[in-house]
Structure formats: structure tokens, C-alpha cells
Amino acid sequence: MDPQLSSLHDDVLAWFGEHRRDLPWRGRDGERPDPWSVLVSEFMLQQTPVARVLPVFDAWMATWPTPADLAAATAGDAVRAWGRLGYPRRALRLHAAATAIAHQHAGRVPDTYEALRELPGVGDYTAAAIASFAYGRRVLVLDTNVRRVFTRVVRGEQYPTRSVTAAERRLGQELMPADRADEWAAATMELGALVCTARAPRCAACPIADRCAWRAAGYPQGEQPKGQTWHGTDRQVRGRLMAVLRESHAPVPKAALDAVWDDATQRDRCLAGLLDDGLVELVDDDVFALPGHDEGR
DNA sequence: AAAACGTGGCA
DNA sequence: TTGCCAAGTTT
Structure with a gap:
């Protein structure tokens, strides 16, 4: 085993041992x-x-x-x-x-x-x-946190690419330890979530800052993919429609849905989309509800 | 393969 | 206040 890799594992896993959050979906004291x-x-x-x-x-x-x-x-x-x-x-x-x-x-x-x-x-x-x-299977877990950590530490860049690359998978496989791969996955995710964060990384608290290529290069600023717009989008309209349906336990007349958005064309398109997605059901003429509202009664 | 898909907290 | 960002998946 490459001694450098081994010490990388040790440092990250030791840090995880101290800073691991006790989340309800995680096992207690070593249990799955x-x-x-x-x-x-x-x-x-x-x-x-x-x-x-x-x-x-x-x-x-x-x-x-x-x-x-x-x-x-x-x-x-x-x-x-x-x-x-x-x-x-x-x-x-x-x-x-x-x-x-x-x-x-x-x-x-x-x-x-x-x-x-x-x-x-x-x-x-x-x-x-x-x-x-x-x-406990030994599979490569690549989420946004892990990708950001590897991109910075190994590649010396601030942000990972939009989608996972073959090179990234290769790297992830190479870095994955033979044993405790599940713990390694959780540890690298946690490091990205708590220390190597997207906006303001806490490098002073990082167990592997001394071997971080991004830090060594002087934190070169990377290009960020353009953010998503929100105001006026179908997503916003869908969100409002769903909120009305969600909060009502009785079927909702269309008039109540019409009240959430002025543009009738957009509003109707979004409602049709929700019906198409199966998030909403038509229960009567111009009356809507969440799916399966009258089942099992 | 780019685009769609919710929400709310924080800088 | 505006924009970024959070353990992605689907088409």
C-alpha cells in the first residue's frame, strides 16, 4: 500500500472519528x-x-x-x-x-x-x-461533497465539473481504501460538508490541508456554472400549486388554484405538467387533489 | 446531453 | 436584496 495514500486515509478517518455528526440515519457505535x-x-x-x-x-x-x-x-x-x-x-x-x-x-x-x-x-x-x-459494500460514492474535496486536494481546482468524468471515477477508485470503504465514503462526504465547503472552506480545520493542491496553488478561483433562475419560472408556479394541494385535505376547486398565479397560460401549463407527472389528480370537473386521495377509505 | 425540477437559509 | 447553494435523477 502506498504510504502516502495510507496516511491520507488515516488522517481523514481520524478527523471523522472526532467530528462525525450523529445523524438519525447513521448507525450507532459501529453498528450498521x-x-x-x-x-x-x-x-x-x-x-x-x-x-x-x-x-x-x-x-x-x-x-x-x-x-x-x-x-x-x-x-x-x-x-x-x-x-x-x-x-x-x-x-x-x-x-x-x-x-x-x-x-x-x-x-x-x-x-x-x-x-x-x-x-x-x-x-x-x-x-x-x-x-x-x-x-458495507465497497462501491465508489461520489456526491457533490466528495467531488469537491477530490477536485481541490488532487486537481488543485476550486469546483468540480458539472457532471462526473471518467477521470474522476478512476481517481475515486484509486483513492478508495481496501478496507472500511464505507467509512471512507462517509468521512470524505462529511469533510466536504463541514470543512471543505463550497463558499468559505475552513482550511484551518482541515486534516489534509498540508497536502491540498488547491491551497498550495494559492486558491485559484474557478468558473462557476451559471445558477438557476427562479422568479417567474414554472418551478415557482408548480411550487405554489402544490402548496395549495398539500395544505388542503379536501379536493381543491380550480378557482383556488387560479388564485396563486396571474398568468393563466403559464398556470394552466404548470397544472397540466403536475397532472402529467402524477403529482396531482383530477377528481371531478375542475376539482383537483393529491394522488390517491380517495383510496383506502 | 442540456434542461427541468422546490425550497429556504445565509452572505 | 440578490444570488448562491444543499448527500441528484430523469428525460
Whole structure:
């Protein structure tokens, strides 16, 4: 084993041992976490900060402690419980994943990357994360935190590219330790989340600052991909429409939805999009609700 | 393969 | 106040 690599592992893992956050989806004192908890948390954490996930996660697991419990609920119940986490299609896909697990996997969360990857809403990152954290498999977990850490430490650049490159995967594989790969994944993610942050990295607290290529190069500023616009977009309109549906337990007349946005063309396009996505159902003439509102009564 | 897809906190 | 950013996936 390359001694430099070995000491890199040691330093990062030692730092993790001291600064690891005690999050509810993580196992206690060396024990593996519940795979369902890992899966639910990973869905919620897609593009959403830990602090906002915590309360919703707790309520979710109390309501649906197993995949079969969620599968027995309606999709609308899932969307409503999702609350204001954002990207409500994730709630729909989590519900669909639970249904697939209940019916095609005997209620057990799959334990291989390949099987996980088949579940709705589970992409490369999420499949790797569940396989690693829940089952200890030695798979490469590349999230935005890990990518940023590797890009800075090894490549000497401030920001990773928009999408994962083959070179990045190669590097990630080379850096991955033979043992405790799951701990390495969690540690490098945590380092990116707590120290090697996007905006104001806390290099003074970094266990590997002495070998960081970006730091050694004098922190050259990189080009940032252009940010997303928000005001006036369909996403904003969809968000407002969903908020009305979510907060009402009774079906909603179209007039109530019309009130959230002036531009009728855009508003109707967005409502049609939500219907198409399966986030909204037409329950009567000009009356709408979250999906499956009248099932199981 | 670029673009769509929510939300709220923080600088 | 505006813009950035957060454990991505899908089409």
C-alpha cells in the first residue's frame, strides 16, 4: 500500500472519528444503520440540506417504519408528508420505490448496487450510498461533497465539473481504501460538508490541508456554472400549486388554484405538467387533489 | 446531453 | 436584496 495514500486515509478517518455528526440515519457505535432509514434519508437529501431533512425524516420514519408501511399508504399521503422539502417528485418516487421493495423484494431493501439502481428515483449516487452505508459494500460514492474535496486536494481546482468524468471515477477508485470503504465514503462526504465547503472552506480545520493542491496553488478561483433562475419560472408556479394541494385535505376547486398565479397560460401549463407527472389528480370537473386521495377509505 | 425540477437559509 | 447553494435523477 502506498504510504502516502495510507496516511491520507488515516488522517481523514481520524478527523471523522472526532467530528462525525450523529445523524438519525447513521448507525450507532459501529453498528450498521437500518437500510430503510438510509434509503429514506438519501431520497430526502438529494439537493436538500441536512438541517431541513431532520424533522421530516423523523416524522416519516415514525409514520412508515418499513417499506411495506409506506407502500400501503397513498402517493398523496407521501407527497403531503414530504412537506416543503422541495422536488416533490422525489416523494412520488420514494413511494414507488417502497412499493417495488414491498412487492418485488419481499419487503427488504436490495443490498446490491445493481438492484438498488433499478428502483425509481435511485441514480448512481443513491445506489452507491445505500450499498455502502447500509451494507458495507465497497462501491465508489461520489456526491457533490466528495467531488469537491477530490477536485481541490488532487486537481488543485476550486469546483468540480458539472457532471462526473471518467477521470474522476478512476481517481475515486484509486483513492478508495481496501478496507472500511464505507467509512471512507462517509468521512470524505462529511469533510466536504463541514470543512471543505463550497463558499468559505475552513482550511484551518482541515486534516489534509498540508497536502491540498488547491491551497498550495494559492486558491485559484474557478468558473462557476451559471445558477438557476427562479422568479417567474414554472418551478415557482408548480411550487405554489402544490402548496395549495398539500395544505388542503379536501379536493381543491380550480378557482383556488387560479388564485396563486396571474398568468393563466403559464398556470394552466404548470397544472397540466403536475397532472402529467402524477403529482396531482383530477377528481371531478375542475376539482383537483393529491394522488390517491380517495383510496383506502 | 442540456434542461427541468422546490425550497429556504445565509452572505 | 440578490444570488448562491444543499448527500441528484430523469428525460
